[in-house]
Amino acid sequence: MIKRVSQVLSLVLATLLLSAPVLAIDPQIPFSNAADQVRYEQLTSEIRCLVCQNETIADSTAALAVDLRREVRRMVEEGMTNTEIKGFLVARYGDFVLYRPQFKSTTALLWLAPFLLLVIGGIAFTVVLKRRSMLPKDIDAPLMND
């Protein structure tokens, strides 16, 4: 019985695994040039679909994502650089369209905040350690006075 169940389960699993390519969201034919294909895949996985904001346009089935993929494909085919393609999108949709926005005055806080917090934490940590080291060694010993 258990053997039977495991057989069925493995069959189901195998079917699921094999069917993955059928579920591909982007039905476009691949680029003839492998480098362009890689570039296209990298770009689309870094561009936010603005309708379904936590998805990239590579993952989304929204109509806007289809259109944006088409535009990115066109620009890759036309030989535009990654910077130019991202610039095209930022000019129209703002920095939010990129998952990794460029470093500039409006995004500086976003990029630097983690390091800033790390520095603050580090300072607090060393201050506490310093204080500790200045305390008498046998801190657990009962206090005589007071």
Place this chain on the structure above:
Amino acid sequence: MPKGLKFAFPILAFAALLGFFFIGLFRDPSYIPSPFINQPAPGFDLPRLQANDQRLTLIDMRGNYSLVNVWATWCAGCRQEHEALLSIVADYNMPIYGLNWKDEPAKAKQWLRELGNPYVANGVDVIGTTAIDWGVYGAPETFLLSPDGVVLHKHIGPLTLDIWRTDFMPLMQEQGG
């Protein structure tokens, strides 16, 4: 360091964090500010819905304040705002140009026959490239253009007369005529 401050610091830091979260509660994450505000309007050159052999371009929109309204028959919010668009034309004499986005022209024409036509003219953008040039990500969206073609404001979502009065009208100086 006085003893009180030592305890106050983490509490203050926590309060600041809570402050950020609290403000975040009231922000609409689907609102994405347009980079075109106070910039010249992006290119617009599309076949007209009613006279397919003619083009609708930015030049047609010059000379007056105008609205560019992104709509489609598949868009529920567009039906919701339709009455408001009709009133803005009737009561405020405002020219509205339509960007009919990823729609079927036959359906769009039928919609205008049934619900009334607030538009001076419509540009048909079947594949959505002009919409991308305008940074459109969801209909309805409405842009306010100055007489010399500068984008003064963008509203995302259904327009109402209240929004029109509070967000659009103050941006327009006395309009001759």
